[in-house]
Amino acid sequence: MQFKPLHDRVLVRRLEQDEKTAGGIIIPDTAKEKPMEGEVIAVGAGARSEDGKIHPLDVKAGDKVLFGKWSGTEIKVAGEELIIMKESDILGIITGPAAKPAKK
Numbered sequence: 001m002q003f004k005p006l007h008d009r010v011l012v013r014r015l016e017q018d019e020k021t022a023g024g025i026i027i028p029d030t031a032k033e034k035p036m037e038g039e040v041i042a043v044g045a046g047a048r049s050e051d052g053k054i055h056p057l058d059v060k061a062g063d064k065v066l067f068g069k070w071s072g073t074e075i076k077v078a079g080e081e082l083i084i085m086k087e088s089d090i091l092g093i094i095t096g097p098a099a100k101p102a103k104k
Helices: none
Strands: 009-016 037-043 064-067 073-077 080-086 090-094
Touching: 009 064
Parallel strands: none
Antiparallel strands: 009 037, 009 080, 037 064, 064 090, 073 080
8 A cells, every 4th residue: 555645744654762771771662652753754745835836845755853742643554553744743854873663
């Protein structure tokens, strides 16, 4: 199944956080918070302005992003849990060392 977001929406896969704290304490799955980092899977064509012009999005597929804790709507696409959100819900693009992808 293919999924393409419309307009200024972005499809994001959450990135997994470390299982241990800096002090070496292992965090059980039940105590973990959902990560607020993700990888952009697909983007829409862009936002339409009042004059009808389409403005392309600043993010693209493959970007690592940081988003708000309660941002977006969780959906299942081809058995994988993903989040769809507006580009305005994304706080920024992460550069540098990449986080680990979520387990499937």
